[in-house]
Amino acid sequence: MINKLWIGLIVLGSSCLLLTGKSDVLNTQILSSGKATLELVMQIFPLMSLWLGIMNIAKESGLLLKLSKFIYPLLHRIFPEIPRDHEAFGFISSNILSNMFGLGNAATPFGLKAMESLQKLNKNKEVASRSMITFLVINTCGLCIIPTTIISLRILYGSDDPSFIAVPCLIISFLSLLFGLFIDRILSRRNHK
């Protein structure tokens, strides 16, 4: 699936540039994406390590397990395959909370830890498990109480009420989350047969 998408992006983009005679743009795009990726990863790396450090304290002190126990009744219907009081619940809820408060740089390492612990439960390490896809849906819905970047952009352009969009954003992302979980259920059942 990703393979086809990748081919499509490159072949469509390249042929459009070549047909319109902009091969110089194509050249710079090909050669600059390595640097762009490195810059992105360098932005993620320091804060990710910081949050992983904090998270490790929470894990070793048993705080994460407490969070897992607390959140279990809420999340076990969404993730029926994760055993009771598993640490994955702690990571998943930390990830959701950081996303809600608009802390993307903390959400990423927590999400990765969640995926790692779901991978430990996964039988076939190369195939995505059902819980992984469900967790992914929660993440791609961008459930967020404070969409920080957009609000600051609105402040920059002198909006009358910069944070007004938080309300429709929250309503819409919540409803699309429900829709996503519904679709996820249907497709996972169909895939099982």
Add this chain to the structure above:
Amino acid sequence: MKLISNLFIPIIVLVVIIYGSYKKVNVYDSFVSGAKEGLPMVCSMFFSLLAMIFGVNIFLNSGIIDYFFDFLKPFLMLVHIPAEVLPVAIMRPLSGSFGLALLNDLYKLYGPDSFISVLASVIQGSSDTTIYVITLYFGTIGIKKIRYALWVGLLTDLFMVLLSLIIVPLFF
């Protein structure tokens, strides 16, 4: 709202460290050994991200989107969808920064409180960069077969756009 968001990080950090020392964990050593996990994580995410950014960059900068929307514009006028919003909607799953740049242009052109700008902001704010999230998470832990993950993600994004077209006008 902003205060809660500002206090969120310091409170978490303090609670975790105080609770850790209360439970007699060597918090310093624990922090360092946890932080070390960051390096292998970054190393394993780099290559799948490189591949995806490579593809997405060629596609986004090819101008193919502009041709596509010039072609689509007359049809959109028929169903009363502001044509400027559509690039934001279609680019949302592919790239976060590209959408923000488009949003920036719309704000400049129509002002941040116009219907078009608010609609585009809501579309940008109610979702995340699906392709990036899939690449990042599945690439880092070494998943090769993502099964129906992309379908769920993209269908949800489509639903989000349609919902925005219905809900945002209610706020005006």
